[in-house]
Amino acid sequence: MDFDKIINRLGTNSYKWDGLEKRLNKKGLLPLWVADMDWETPHFIKDAILQQIQNTPAMGYTIDPDEYWPTVAQWTREHHAWDVQSEWLTYIPGIVKGIGLAISCLTERNEKVIVQPPVYHPFFLTAQGLGREVVWNPLRPIRDDEGRLTGYEMDFDNLAAVCDDKCRILILANPHNPCGITWSRETLMRLATFAHEHKLIVISDEIHCDLALFGHRHTPFASVSQEAADLSITFAAPTKTFNMAGIVSSWAVVPNETLRNRFYSWLSAMELNEPHMFAPVATIAAFRYGEPWRKELVAYLEQNIDYVIEFCRDHIPAIRPIRPQASYLVWLDCTQLGLTQEALVQLFEQKAGLLLNEGSMFGKEGEGFMRLNVGCPRATLTQALTQLEKAIG
Numbered sequence: 001m002d003f004d005k006i007i008n009r010l011g012t013n014s015y016k017w018d019g020l021e022k023r024l025n026k027k028g029l030l031p032l033w034v035a036d037m038d039w040e041t042p043h044f045i046k047d048a049i050l051q052q053i054q055n056t057p058a059m060g061y062t063i064d065p066d067e068y069w070p071t072v073a074q075w076t077r078e079h080h081a082w083d084v085q086s087e088w089l090t091y092i093p094g095i096v097k098g099i100g101l102a103i104s105c106l107t108e109r110n111e112k113v114i115v116q117p118p119v120y121h122p123f124f125l126t127a128q129g130l131g132r133e134v135v136w137n138p139l140r141p142i143r144d145d146e147g148r149l150t151g152y153e154m155d156f157d158n159l160a161a162v163c164d165d166k167c168r169i170l171i172l173a174n175p176h177n178p179c180g181i182t183w184s185r186e187t188l189m190r191l192a193t194f195a196h197e198h199k200l201i202v203i204s205d206e207i208h209c210d211l212a213l214f215g216h217r218h219t220p221f222a223s224v225s226q227e228a229a230d231l232s233i234t235f236a237a238p239t240k241t242f243n244m245a246g247i248v249s250s251w252a253v254v255p256n257e258t259l260r261n262r263f264y265s266w267l268s269a270m271e272l273n274e275p276h277m278f279a280p281v282a283t284i285a286a287f288r289y290g291e292p293w294r295k296e297l298v299a300y301l302e303q304n305i306d307y308v309i310e311f312c313r314d315h316i317p318a319i320r321p322i323r324p325q326a327s328y329l330v331w332l333d334c335t336q337l338g339l340t341q342e343a344l345v346q347l348f349e350q351k352a353g354l355l356l357n358e359g360s361m362f363g364k365e366g367e368g369f370m371r372l373n374v375g376c377p378r379a380t381l382t383q384a385l386t387q388l389e390k391a392i393g
């Protein structure tokens with residue numbers, strides 16, 4: 001795979017590229033926002049889809065291929081040391097939709113959902129859109145001796161203070177988007193104990209799980225203890241790793257039988273757990289043939305991240321990238337620029353010609369930050385950083 005190769009995604013109905021104008025009404029900006037990558041989806045996935053089309057004379061209703069769930073279970077066991085039983089798994093039509101479905105099924109309108117900002121915005125937008133009150137437990141910044149932000153940790157003191165008996169669900173980003181954290185086993189165990197004591201269900205969104213970087217490891221929440229397994233719904237997918245979000249192929253894992261029956265029977269009543277015909281074949285191909293590709297991707301992403309960190313250190317020291325432990329989203333600390341959020345966005349868009357996700361969309365704790373997607377060829381990053389350097393002057 002040539003990760004340096006630039007592809008043209010314009011005119012393909014790409015949200016990241018075409019949506020810029022069609023959804024945001026913005027023109028001529030270099031898009032480094034939506035979380036997909038500017039590389040061709042691996043050929044072994046496209047080939048599997050093409051083969052499915054060629055070998056299927058009539059595109060009628062389908063059943064899951066026999067190897068679907070065993071392949072997912074094997075990947076999860078081998079990559080994340082978590083022994084998932086096939087019957088714990090079910091298809092879901094996208095993880096954001098899965099979160100909305102779980103909230104709808106498992107909470108009443110007067111109940112509450114806890115999120116830990118700055119965090120992937122659909123966590124709270126979905127809950128709010130469904131009429132549930134959101135309870136905020138912001139991550140606690142970790143700073144070095146000179147007061148510079150180096151990372152974040154979960155704030156268990158505040159969690160205890162804000163969690164009341166109307167709280168039913170806590171949504172965990174594991175690994176965390178946008179801050180790129182692979183949570184430690186100790187933190188996850190502590191969270192499981194807290195959730196058990198407060199009768200919370202933890203929804204663990206593990207979509208970025210296959211992209212742990214720089215020697216970090218992903219730990220599935222449900223794997224850390226029996227308590228965690230019993231009170232959790234895990235969502236995962238190959239869609240980030242293999243750049244196939246448009247295929248919409250994701251699943252839930254619910255080890256606890258009572259919780260599983262409650263959630264899955266509800267999904268099943270609406271056939272929301274029935275995959276479309278390309279989801280299983282794309283997933284099986286990704287996991288059967290994708291490991292060498294994934295390893296190359298991780299190596300390239302690590303180099304991209306090093307490049308951004310070094311570039312900023314040498315040329316734009318007022319912007320400090322927080323080194324992610326997973327995935328291709330880099331949290332840029334721009335607070336030293338001393339700009340209002342509006343002026344910061346203006347600097348990136350109008351002066352530098354770049355479209356990033358502004359930090360405040362992930363919660364007010366994200367003010368002064370921007371999220372940079374480095375899932376692109378190095379040359380694209382060079383262009384973006386050079387434009388930014390010039391804009392800052």
Ligand SMILES: Cc1ncc(COP(=O)(O)O)c(C=O)c1O
Nearest residue numbers: 035094095096097120177205207
């Ligand atoms: C943490 C997280 N969850 C979910 C999603 C989206 O998943 P899906 O497309 O399956 O809804 C994203 C995409 O950026 C994400 O970063």
